[in-house]
Amino acid sequence: MVTRNFGAPIRRNEDSRLLSGQALFVDDVELPGMLYAAFLRSNVAHAVIRSIDVSAARARGGVVAVYTAADLGDYWAPGPLLVPPPPIPGITFNQRTQVPLAKHKVRHVGEPLVVVLAQSRYLAEDALADIAVELDPLPAVTDLEQALSDASARVHDDVHGNVAARVRQSRGSYAAARAAADHVISRRFRYDHGASSPIETRGIVASWDARADQLTVWDTTQAPVFLRNGLAAMLGLSERQVRAIAPFVGGGFGPKIMLFYPEEVVVPWAAKKLNRPVKWIEDRLEHFFATTQERGQTHDAEIALTRDGRILGIRDVFLHDTGAYNPYGLTVPINSQCTLLGPYVVPSYDSTFTAVFTNKPIVTPYRGAGRQHGVFVVERLIDIAAHDLKLDRAEIRRRNFIPPDAFPYNNEIIYQDFAPLSYDSGNYGPILDKALEMIGYEHFLKEEQPHLRAQGHHVGVGLACYVEGTGIGPYEGAKVQVQANGKVSVATGIGTQGQGHFTSFAQIVADQLGVDVRDIDVVTGDTDQFYWGAGTFASRGAVVAGNAVNEAAKVVRRKILKLAAEHFECAEDDLEIAEGAVSVVGVPGQAIKLGALALKANPMRGAVRPGTEPGLESTQYFGPPGGATASGAHAMIVEVDPQTFMVKLRKYVIVHDCGTVINPLILSGQIHGGVAQGIGNAFYEQLVFDEDGQLLNASLADYLLPTALEVPHMEVAHTETPSPLNPLGIKGAGEAGAIPVGPAFAQAVEDALGLPDRGIELNEIPLSPNRLFELAGKLR
Amino acid sequence: MHTETHAITVTVNGTPYRRSVEARTLLSDFLRHDLLLAGTHIGCEHGVCGACTVIFDGLAVRSCLMFAAQADGHSIVTVEGLAADRHHLHPLQQAMRDCHGLQCGYCTPGILMTMKAFLDETPAPDEARIREALSGNLCRCTGYQHIVDAVKLAADRMRG
Ligand code: FES
Ligand code: FES
Numbered sequence: 001m002v003t004r005n006f007g008a009p010i011r012r013n014e015d016s017r018l019l020s021g022q023a024l025f026v027d028d029v030e031l032p033g034m035l036y037a038a039f040l041r042s043n044v045a046h047a048v049i050r051s052i053d054v055s056a057a058r059a060r061g062g063v064v065a066v067y068t069a070a071d072l073g074d075y076w077a078p079g080p081l082l083v084p085p086p087p088i089p090g091i092t093f094n095q096r097t098q099v100p101l102a103k104h105k106v107r108h109v110g111e112p113l114v115v116v117l118a119q120s121r122y123l124a125e126d127a128l129a130d131i132a133v134e135l136d137p138l139p140a141v142t143d144l145e146q147a148l149s150d151a152s153a154r155v156h157d158d159v160h161g162n163v164a165a166r167v168r169q170s171r172g173s174y175a176a177a178r179a180a181a182d183h184v185i186s187r188r189f190r191y192d193h194g195a196s197s198p199i200e201t202r203g204i205v206a207s208w209d210a211r212a213d214q215l216t217v218w219d220t221t222q223a224p225v226f227l228r229n230g231l232a233a234m235l236g237l238s239e240r241q242v243r244a245i246a247p248f249v250g251g252g253f254g255p256k257i258m259l260f261y262p263e264e265v266v267v268p269w270a271a272k273k274l275n276r277p278v279k280w281i282e283d284r285l286e287h288f289f290a291t292t293q294e295r296g297q298t299h300d301a302e303i304a305l306t307r308d309g310r311i312l313g314i315r316d317v318f319l320h321d322t323g324a325y326n327p328y329g330l331t332v333p334i335n336s337q338c339t340l341l342g343p344y345v346v347p348s349y350d351s352t353f354t355a356v357f358t359n360k361p362i363v364t365p366y367r368g369a370g371r372q373h374g375v376f377v378v379e380r381l382i383d384i385a386a387h388d389l390k391l392d393r394a395e396i397r398r399r400n401f402i403p404p405d406a407f408p409y410n411n412e413i414i415y416q417d418f419a420p421l422s423y424d425s426g427n428y429g430p431i432l433d434k435a436l437e438m439i440g441y442e443h444f445l446k447e448e449q450p451h452l453r454a455q456g457h458h459v460g461v462g463l464a465c466y467v468e469g470t471g472i473g474p475y476e477g478a479k480v481q482v483q484a485n486g487k488v489s490v491a492t493g494i495g496t497q498g499q500g501h502f503t504s505f506a507q508i509v510a511d512q513l514g515v516d517v518r519d520i521d522v523v524t525g526d527t528d529q530f531y532w533g534a535g536t537f538a539s540r541g542a543v544v545a546g547n548a549v550n551e552a553a554k555v556v557r558r559k560i561l562k563l564a565a566e567h568f569e570c571a572e573d574d575l576e577i578a579e580g581a582v583s584v585v586g587v588p589g590q591a592i593k594l595g596a597l598a599l600k601a602n603p604m605r606g607a608v609r610p611g612t613e614p615g616l617e618s619t620q621y622f623g624p625p626g627g628a629t630a631s632g633a634h635a636m637i638v639e640v641d642p643q644t645f646m647v648k649l650r651k652y653v654i655v656h657d658c659g660t661v662i663n664p665l666i667l668s669g670q671i672h673g674g675v676a677q678g679i680g681n682a683f684y685e686q687l688v689f690d691e692d693g694q695l696l697n698a699s700l701a702d703y704l705l706p707t708a709l710e711v712p713h714m715e716v717a718h719t720e721t722p723s724p725l726n727p728l729g730i731k732g733a734g735e736a737g738a739i740p741v742g743p744a745f746a747q748a749v750e751d752a753l754g755l756p757d758r759g760i761e762l763n764e765i766p767l768s769p770n771r772l773f774e775l776a777g778k779l780r
Numbered sequence: 781m782h783t784e785t786h787a788i789t790v791t792v793n794g795t796p797y798r799r800s801v802e803a804r805t806l807l808s809d810f811l812r813h814d815l816l817l818a819g820t821h822i823g824c825e826h827g828v829c830g831a832c833t834v835i836f837d838g839l840a841v842r843s844c845l846m847f848a849a850q851a852d853g854h855s856i857v858t859v860e861g862l863a864a865d866r867h868h869l870h871p872l873q874q875a876m877r878d879c880h881g882l883q884c885g886y887c888t889p890g891i892l893m894t895m896k897a898f899l900d901e902t903p904a905p906d907e908a909r910i911r912e913a914l915s916g917n918l919c920r921c922t923g924y925q926h927i928v929d930a931v932k933l934a935a936d937r938m939r940g
Contacts, residue, residue, distance in 0.1 A: 015885070016867065669923075674923075
């Protein structure tokens, strides 16, 4: 096999369609007779529902139907638990999942109460104003610590202390480590993570075909196969009667993996009941309440070290805000718990978290999925230790890295995929060294910084290291098929939201089958094209589906060679596949195009041997034995304006190791985008709730996303430690960029303002200019 | 509710359309759902994200902040009008592809239209000017770097 495509910065197949406005997104689906759904949502965070009167709305012209929870009858049921709690001894878990339309109580602002179906979106929204709802407000549960007290109101009446879950995991004896330590540091850290805010909001179109007994759903989901299976079960259909299509999706970042959102339950049901297509497109205001988000954790963490900066143990007790329901189980806090260990040897670890129900929108994974929180805690603890022990920030990290010969490295706790947290491979020292070199660390500290300071510039450097568990199971599959026109089609069950799968999967196949990347047509996210799969989450698309694609392509390659050998009456070893044809090496003119061979593989007449499979195709599945651990380091140089506390990123470097790289262009795009989200997170993205559970900044004018002016030019470099867990050696890269920005930012700003020497620490994220002003005070 | 309608004539991508529209119909909805030019995207409907940007009499405007009725007698270019078809891309589109300036592609039509109007006025921009011109369009996927590269490359190619 001549490798030409794998590893090359190939331009994307999907782009010309996207660039010319020809790509189909959910809101572009137009069907005859379509109705438009609008949802009336609670405007208070916590209340008992007294009454709902929809009679005036029903009477409005253009309105076809109005439904409340009562109208759903037996169809009304709480949603599924997507991820059950991992098998950790002694765990507490109270499952309370979201409902399609609120029945007795509302538990967060934006929870849907009523759906209106009308001839246009304008009319449907008009009719919302006709609905009279009587709510008896209850005290809103918003503060995590207060939520746990006996005196607190309860989000779910039968859940005492609003405890959604409590989990303790440990290794070794922290008490012994503490007793043996030369130095112990304990601090409180707060880390807030906001809304994923894809530029395309969520949406769904459902169409029931009564003649075919078939439901078709277009949905902005990251998991079309699960959506199909769940809808079939809810509607009493077999899976074959439901086709779920995730067409082009305008960014996902996690919350689009969540299901079933209330709208996904109600819209298909209404389409079937009314026998008319129904469309619902979330508006940006709704997005802030109706789409899941991440939010804050509060950590009380302690680190025990030797005098020379070696970590002996870490203890952490943290609270996690899970919002009003917990359909995604424990994924986010478990990720925080596990990722805190980072690339370091931590001989003893004792971590306990309590997930708390609050009257706020639901929390499910958003790019990074809790990993940021853990990385912030450990990186900040190490920074404080470096300052206390008078060690260099890079050196203390280096001293604690897991050595390259210690892999696979078992951390002896359970990860989100239920397997022990084990790192497959890694080599952390060279990553940090490269990042230091690229940022010019020594030079900056010794020369640039003193020089610029002398000129009155408040400049500082920050660095952070991290690992990221990626590419977890269970499995994905792919079907590769040579078409009669010589093109190759590839179908897989995952959805895609901009990760370039149309191209990276084509690159894998191109190398196996000797076909131009542009002649490979990848279909993702259509359950009629590929039946099985799990979805796009946890940086797993390229790893798990990519390897399934590779396996299928390998089988097709064998079939091609076998059939061509019969055709030419030669040995398979005498054949080569290139440029869309198979030819006999050294015999000019002896060649057959793949399309012609595909036709031969599907004879119209004559006998074939029993057991023969028609066509040049194969469907294969891949399930990794465990997650592949990617790693990296970020470093930045910042300048802080001492008057306004605006922070300018003067330089930003990333060194990343995600195993072998399919397409460096796509990879750097993933990293850039992740860093941009990390910058938003570190600097100013925060969902601000008041004590009544009202979100105070629910618009893009108030919840600020980074623009081209805030995101700096980034330099990306790679090291390559292939994963031994899959034949291609890939590790995931989707989330890495977003993970370590917070601690590097806090450290750089501290350094710029000389805060450590003034006894001021930045132990929280985000750090907006306002907040920095409060924390750092006026500079002398 | 009394719904007032207006008869309008608007030229989109060179084609004149006569339609009757409700007074409250947004220009973005009119383009997408009445004319079925769905390449213009909607991200916020409150004028912040820029996904809905079209070129209106030569200026980049946000179609979610205008009513269709206001387009009466005017001329609009949308992303569908940038190139003849998807196999013959405009230099800006081609540069976006060459530089990997898009991921999910949802923000892309708005960015193309904003940058088209910008390059028409500023044929030789430096990076700072590009970033400033781009700062009214939100992209959640790319971190902007490859878009900036693409605009630079397109400007170079368009100057020849
Ligand atoms: S949709 Fe018009 S600016 Fe966002
Ligand atoms: S490419 Fe996805 S929002 Fe810009």
